[in-house]
Amino acid sequence: MIDRLSETIDAVDITVLSxxxxxxxxxxxxxxxxxPDLARTAVIINEFGEIGLDHxxxxxxxxxxxxxxxxxxxxxMRGDLQEAIERLMVRQQTGNVFDRIILETxxxxxxxxxxxxxxxxxYLKSLVRLDRVVIxxxxxxxxxxxxNFKECPQQIALADIILITKADIDPTNVDDLRRELRRINPExxxxxxxxxxxxxxxxxxxxxxxEKVSENDIDEHSHHHTHSDLHSISLRRKxxxxxxxxxxxxxxLAQVLGQNLVRLKGIVYLEESLKTPAVIHGVxxxxxxxxxxADWSGEAPETRLxxxxxxxxxxxxxxxxxxxxxxxAQTIS
Amino acid sequence: MxxxxxxxxxxGATEIWDVECKVEFMDSRPACLLWMNEHKVSICHEVxxxxxVWRIIGLDGRERxxxxxxxxxxxxxxxxxxxxPNARVIFAR
Numbered sequence: 001m002i003d004r005l006s007e008t009i010d011a012v013d014i015t016v017l018s019x020x021x022x023x024x025x026x027x028x029x030x031x032x033x034x035x036p037d038l039a040r041t042a043v044i045i046n047e048f049g050e051i052g053l054d055h056x057x058x059x060x061x062x063x064x065x066x067x068x069x070x071x072x073x074x075x076x077m078r079g080d081l082q083e084a085i086e087r088l089m090v091r092q093q094t095g096n097v098f099d100r101i102i103l104e105t106x107x108x109x110x111x112x113x114x115x116x117x118x119x120x121x122x123y124l125k126s127l128v129r130l131d132r133v134v135i136x137x138x139x140x141x142x143x144x145x146x147x148n149f150k151e152c153p154q155q156i157a158l159a160d161i162i163l164i165t166k167a168d169i170d171p172t173n174v175d176d177l178r179r180e181l182r183r184i185n186p187e188x189x190x191x192x193x194x195x196x197x198x199x200x201x202x203x204x205x206x207x208x209x210x211e212k213v214s215e216n217d218i219d220e221h222s223h224h225h226t227h228s229d230l231h232s233i234s235l236r237r238k239x240x241x242x243x244x245x246x247x248x249x250x251x252x253l254a255q256v257l258g259q260n261l262v263r264l265k266g267i268v269y270l271e272e273s274l275k276t277p278a279v280i281h282g283v284x285x286x287x288x289x290x291x292x293x294a295d296w297s298g299e300a301p302e303t304r305l306x307x308x309x310x311x312x313x314x315x316x317x318x319x320x321x322x323x324x325x326x327x328x329a330q331t332i333s
Numbered sequence: 334m335x336x337x338x339x340x341x342x343x344x345g346a347t348e349i350w351d352v353e354c355k356v357e358f359m360d361s362r363p364a365c366l367l368w369m370n371e372h373k374v375s376i377c378h379e380v381x382x383x384x385x386v387w388r389i390i391g392l393d394g395r396e397r398x399x400x401x402x403x404x405x406x407x408x409x410x411x412x413x414x415x416x417x418p419n420a421r422v423i424f425a426r
Contacts, residue, residue, distance in 0.1 A: 248401075248403055251403060252402065252403045252406060255403065255406065255407055255410070256346055256349060256350075256406050256410070257349060258417070260349055311348060311349045311351075312345065312349055313345060315341050315345070316341055316342065316345030316346075316349075319338045319341040319342050319345070320342060320402065322338065323334065323338065323342065323402045324401075324402055324403070326334070326385075327385055327400075327401050327402065330384055330385065331384070
């Protein structure tokens with residue numbers, strides 16, 4: 001740990017930018033950094049390989065770039081990432097030099113372990129606040145990458161915002177790609193991005209919009225031609241759920257599904273808090289602290305959970321929840 | 334616990350775990366036999382005067398008794414996938 005870092009420093013928002021090899025991450029960063037309102041942005045770049053090329057491609061103030069070159073960020077970086085963030089924050093402490101950090105992963109990274117660190121590591125949480133996960137997917141080769149490289153659907157599953165890049169070059173596959181992205185991650189915002197110019201300002205969405213779970217059910221059978229074994233299901237329940245049932249349910253899911261559970265997010269109608277919906281958000285087996293919405297905003301209260309992963313069905317998840325509910329009810333009575 | 338829900342849970346778990354086995358479910362009660370070649374694992378659920386009981390008789394012939402679905406699936410995972418570590422959920426503070 002760098003001992004010059006004060007314990008009273010304000011945490012800075014960090015955006016994780018991932019996407020498969022050649023999908024346009026660096027182009028996006030270059031364009032973002034040209035915006036006057038994003039001038040006070042620090043960038044952390046990780047590259048896979050011995051020669052860091054992306055570092056050279058991004059024109060920015062040297063001091064605001066940190067390059068991690070010790071290997072793939074999801075495998076070896078966590079100490080390295082902490083050190084990079086510390087270095088930035090030491091400078092922040094001395095001069096308040098940036099307002100946000102963008103962390104660009106390698107194209108071959110599974111962002112899951114990175115998000116675990118940012119969600120769970122108490123020290124990192126005191127320095128940075130995970131703001132959003134942005135994923136780039138190439139319109140030309142995205143369907144092929146999804147079908148042939150397990151990292152690509154994994155990245156998509158963890159996205160808050162997905163950018164379809166290079167659609168201006170050949171838009172032929174965009175509709176199919178959009179359907180496949182929607183199948184893997186029905187809750188992410190999907191926009192097009194041409195040469196780093198995005199349809200919608202990436203930073204205009206607030207946390208509440210990003211965490212919101214749609215009211216539409218996911219039709220598990222709507223797309224017969226699929227490219228990835230990742231899929232999503234939506235679980236809805238009008239009866240309130242006891243907090244202890246929720247905990248046991250999440251533990252059972254994590255224990256049985258293991259790596260097959262990639263992401264879980266949703267709002268929960270908790271028996272102990274009927275008027276305020278609880279927001280849960282997990283990456284694999286690590287869950288954010290539960291947060292609370294002010295109220296149901298006029299909607300009928302109900303639990304809505306979206307699970308993204310492999311090999312499980314909605315029937316199985318419902319059967320597990322119903323069984324745990326019965327067990328808890330019997331124990332209490 | 335209906336036999337139908339029991340079947341959904343056990344069949345789903347074996348599919349999630351990629352366990353190669355044949356499963357024979359009883360029609361009348363929540364119970365089954367998992368056949369792995371000539372070896373078998375028996376699983377059943379009962380409601381007793383003191384609550385739920387899940388019984389598993391493993392490949393070694395030993396009976397394990399569990400009071401909840403979570404512990405039953407954990408035990409079954411250890412029998413069917415002895416080399417696979419059990420995952421735990423972590424709540425960040």
